[in-house]
Amino acid sequence: MEPYKARNNEEFDEIVREYVNDIRKIIYTYVKNHHTMEDITQEVFLSAYRNLGQFRGDSAIKTWLIKIAINKAKDYLKSWNYRAIKVTNLIKEDSVSRKTEQVIIDNDWDQELARVIMDLPIKYREVIILYYYEELDTNEISNILNINLNTVKTRLNRSRDLVKRRLDFIGEISKADKKGT
Known part of the structure; x- marks a missing residue:
């Protein structure tokens, strides 16, 4: 395929607005x-x-952008800057963690689900987000993450199981708290 070429900056601006x-x-x-x-x-x-001229159109432009985003995010997580921030936040988390249980109880279903998903390890979180929220199929996810299709399917199944177990656990905590009050 021939490289994608935006005809002008306005066309690229439209890509930005859309995605x-x-x-x-x-x-x-x-x-x-x-x-x-x-x-x-x-x-x-x-x-x-900068690299739009190298985009060959083998995938949708959205898929290409998602791949760039994932790579940039993973690069950040590997950086020394991120690790330094994470250590600082661990010190502050102790006071926040006492409030976490109350936040879970007070939140509605969507917020609980989002929190559970965000607490998953990255390898499970990314497949859930790409599959359910970005509505990509397992083949596209496999291409974006550069992992085997069966690995995508396994991670998707494990992440669903983790989410279900964690939501069930939250439900049990909520029931126990209601009985206690």
Whole structure:
């Protein structure tokens, strides 16, 4: 296939407008920080703009952008900067963790589900997000993540099981708290 070429900056701006929210969601599932998400989102579109001529159209442009976003997010998570921030946050988490149980009880179903998904290990979280929220099929996910199709299917099944078990556990806690009051 021939490389994709935006005819002008307005055409690229339209690509950004169409996919920026999807890219933000994907990045947030990795970094769990709004400021970092915005920075990485800018990097993704800057990289896409610079490399648009190399996009051959073997996949949808959305798939290509998601792949760039995942790679940028994973690079950030490997960086020394992220690791330093994570250690600092561990010190602060102790006071926050006491509030977590109450937050879970007070939240509605969607918020609980989102929290459970965000707490999954990345390898499970990414397949859930790509499959259910980005509505990509397992073949597309396999291509984006550069992993075997059967690995995608296994991770999808395990992540569903983890989400179900964690939601069941939250339901049991909620029932126990209601009986106690």
